[in-house]
Amino acid sequence: MSDAYIALADGRVVEARGRVPGRTRGELVFTTAYTGYEESLTDPSYEEQVLTFSYPLIGNYGVRDERFESDRIHPRAAVAREFTDEVVEWLADEGVPAIDHIDTRALVTAIREEGAMRCGIAVGPDATPEAAREELEQCKEMSEHADIGAQVSVTEPEVHPGGGDATVALVDCGAKGSIVTSLVERGADVHVLPYDASVEDVESVDPDVLFVSNGPGDPANFEAAAALVERFVGEVPLAGICLGQQVIARALGGETEKMAFGHRGVNQPVRDLDTGRVIMTTQNHGYTVADPGPKLDVTQVNVNDDTAEGLANDELRVITRQYHPEANPGPHDSLDFFDDVLAMAGKGSEKPPAVASD
Template sequence: MTNAYVALADGRVFEARCRAPGRARGELVFTTAYTGYEESLTDPSYEEQVLTFSYPLVGNYGVRPERFESERVHPNAAVAREFTDDVAEWLAEADVPAVDHLDTREIVTSVREEGAMACGIAAGPEATPADARAELDDAVPMSDHTEIGAQVSTPEAYTVAGGDEADVALVDCGAKGSIVSSLTERGATVHVLPHDTTPAELTDYDPDVLFLSNGPGDPATYGAAETLVSEFLGELPVAGICLGQQIVARAVGGETEKMAFGHRGVNQPVRDLESDRVVMTTQNHGYSVADPGPLEVTQVNVNDGTAEGLDHEEWNVLTRQYHPEANPGPHDSLGFFDDVLAAVEASPRVAAD
């Protein structure tokens, strides 16, 4: 039954089946992950986007809240070749439009060839192609979502106790829950702070490390987080994941850029330049570091050579473009969190204590 439409910026309109009704718009992106649909749909980095699954069947092992990365679904809409009833019902309850029974292979190929593009979706008994086109006309480029950090960040600071290994100030630009658990499982206590935390507010927590999280949108819109890095660089160890790496690079004079279609999936190969070892990683980002400034590029993406790891020994900086917490995905890079805590132990500030 055709009762949904997906309008693309290139002029095409796909007919589809409505699995969760509603209208939506956003940047159309795709993930290549075979599993992890619960984690992907609750990943704050998908805020203001329309997520297409390249794997044809989404939902074949149900929906379990303990696998969620946040408290809600973040994409504006979801697209698949086929959604199971479990996933469709979950998305309907979340008021997130979902459509299937369309050629997702063609959509993914289009995004790879033309880049991430705006789309509009209309789903439901009364939906028309004109409705989908109207949504498309109102779509806003990701770089214009200047307040996107406020949409995904915690409104108030809170602390998750894990132990006395380190006090981590995690600047929440859209942090996945598994980043917090990866740190607390290693004995760190994590202070989760709003994305617009000021230097004075951060000082009140007397942290051992400044940690910038993942998140959605253009890193250029996270000016407050950049200021924190600039203020405490050289005083505190600085770590970052995904968007966090981009913010750190910008804070030290580097540059970031929009990618054609980004890296999204659990099979991205990354080569460590020192060991020449390749690991498989989980990724979800549409921007990358074009110029690292004074930071050293230590890891690169095997497919396109983009910076996947940045270090600075003197400043005690350690960042990764991928998601070492690996939810979903391979566990090849979990050691990043051990490296961050080791950097804290080695810092002059901690040694002095």
């Protein structure tokens, strides 16, 4: 007898085995990454989502907190073909419902064909299909989470010293820890500011670079960050990653749109339009820049669907990436992005030593 149910927005209810009990809801998405489950589960960009792993076994190399990207698990629930007991224990400690013994290939196919969709989940000895449907009825679209930044951002400024070679004001819309680390390793002092930071907050830092981070949800809901871009463009160099690219594009006259099922994985090919070079990238986003607007040029595109992966304006000193140059998990093909950001600000830095693989 099943003790876990996923009610999908298309009307289906999928049965499975419950590993961690609970009831929840969120947008059902999948990642194709075959490693890096610790980093994925602690990525703030998965807030308000239910994460399905397409790789069949999750947990085969344990759980180590030094790999975490934040201080907690962000998906509302986790789904896999099979979870190891160690991962289940971690999910249970954080109260995150978990489901396995499910045909994840069929689930991923449904998401690819119908798009990321709302779902409701009920897990445990008393779980019923009706309970899962009740959760589904209360599930919002991602665009309706108007203040999702408050769920993932710092509430007070934080300072991460890196040697004083440069000063970066990082607007935390749900930043991965490895972004801060990548800048600190290059000698930058990183001032992490709340997602709704004011102009005065940024001015008090007197940054060499204003950096808008990754984060969850619809970029249209990050109005405060967009206002900072509008205020400081042309005065302070601007950089952004993932949601940060989208926020910057919108603030400078561009348009964004929701993708069918997004890019989530560690093997997304990206082509640089100037050099023709193709790099492999880590990505996690459900929105994209549909039109960069009059002030930004597309510098990199996704090989699979031609969506914008990099934007720039040399005169205004703006550079952005849709993917995650800091990887974790994933390839390190694009770590030089952080060197380019600091160079744009006239703050050269020595690259940190290469990190050996685990």
